[in-house]
Amino acid sequence: MKPNIHPNYGKVVFMDINSGYKFLTGSTKKSNETIVWEDGNTYPLIKVEISSDTHPFYTGKQKFADKGGRVDRFLQKYNMKEKK
Template identity: 70%
Template sequence: MKQGIHPDYHKVVFQDSSTGYKFMSSSTKGSDETIEWEDGNTYPLIRVEISSDSHPFYTGKQKFTQADGAVDRFNKKYGLSNN
């Protein structure tokens, strides 16, 4: 790797704004806000609007559309039939 062209990665804490869930990861993003983590050290805090704790896909609250209904509506709209 070339020296001096890559961003500096450091540990930061991300907090889900809607649930309060916190997790630590590496990032190049910084923050003026800090938080004391479970290990007793202070890290930059980055607030996010959605995380795996609140995203419908991960929480199991995602709504699935029925593909067969969409196909039927398409066939009705364009006059296609299975005859």
């Protein structure tokens, strides 16, 4: 590898802000926030809106009511009827 062109890779903690679920992994992401992990070490903290703990694909549960597809929402927004 060429020196001085790659970002620094280190351990970081990702936290799902909806459920509070946290996991430690490696990443090149940086953060000003830190957290003390279970092993007693301090790591950068990166907050995410969704993770495997809250994503419907992994949980098998849909959190939000069905809003309809893009076409349905467009037609409703502009008070139009679908052509058949």
